[in-house]
Amino acid sequence: MDIAGYVGNQHSGIVLYKNVWDKDANFIERLEDCIGDSTHEYFSWKESLVGDQEKMPEYRDCWDFKLRQSDIPICDPAFEEAGEIYKEVIAGVRECVNHYCNLYNIAMQYEEATNFVKYDVGQHFNVHADHGFSYSATVSAIGYLNDGYEGGEYVLPYQDVKFTPEQGDIIVHPSTFVYAHQSLPVTKGTKYSAVTMYDYNDRNHQDHSPQQSNQAVAQQVVEQHGGQVQSASS
Numbered sequence: 145m146d147i148a149g150y151v152g153n154q155h156s157g158i159v160l161y162k163n164v165w166d167k168d169a170n171f172i173e174r175l176e177d178c179i180g181d182s183t184h185e186y187f188s189w190k191e192s193l194v195g196d197q198e199k200m201p202e203y204r205d206c207w208d209f210k211l212r213q214s215d216i217p218i219c220d221p222a223f224e225e226a227g228e229i230y231k232e233v234i235a236g237v238r239e240c241v242n243h244y245c246n247l248y249n250i251a252m253q254y255e256e257a258t259n260f261v262k263y264d265v266g267q268h269f270n271v272h273a274d275h276g277f278s279y280s281a282t283v284s285a286i287g288y289l290n291d292g293y294e295g296g297e298y299v300l301p302y303q304d305v306k307f308t309p310e311q312g313d314i315i316v317h318p319s320t321f322v323y324a325h326q327s328l329p330v331t332k333g334t335k336y337s338a339v340t341m342y343d344y345n346d347r348n349h350q351d352h353s354p355q356q357s358n359q360a361v362a363q364q365v366v367e368q369h370g371g372q373v374q375s376a377s378s
């Protein structure tokens with residue numbers, strides 16, 4: 145790992161790490177061999193969602209696939225290679241995030257699933273912050289897994305940053321609203337990234353989705369009045 149330094153200056157809080165993974169790590173060929181054509185309910189590329197798990201293609205229209213530490217070891221041998229890729233990717237991410245945390249004297253104990261993201265030609269992710277109404281995060285780490293595409297620049301409009309990624313780069317920055325960012329449309333080839341978010345602890349990572357909240361309210365009513373919880377769809 146090479147520390148390329150701050151994007152802008154130290155006050156910006158945006159740090160770029162270079163050459164985090166070997167050029168011959170070959171993540172993309174291995175990942176596509178493993179899940180490329182898969183229709184498995186979990187080990188497959190999914191249409192990316194936003195906010196409260198909504199499809200909004202005009203806002204975000206790429207593909208993604210998530211893996212987290214607790215998924216390892218993977219029980220289905222057909223997808224073991226995805227676990228190997230995750231382990232190699234997250235090792236590099238953690239090295240950078242640990243360095244970043246030491247720079248700013250913070251400690252991140254909560255690590256979200258790593259989101260492997262795939263942008264085909266024309267696909268993009270519009271301006272958003274990683275910390276907001278539907279999700280909490282403190283530090284965001286965005287790793288770039290391949291070269292050989294055009295477009296797909298990473299833009300942080302309020303920081304006046306437009307960044308052209310290279311394979312092996314990891315950019316680490318705060319997750320909050322002044323670090324809102326976008327991925328511009330890919331114009332040629334396919335871009336792959338690996339995004340992992342961090343937080344101080346898991347206090348803000350209980351499931352507060354509307355469905356879960358309704359279920360919790362229903363459970364409370366049942367506990368007060370007796371009976372069984374009925375789900376909305378039953």
Ligand SMILES: [Fe+2]
Nearest residue numbers: 272273274325
């Ligand atoms: Fe993001």
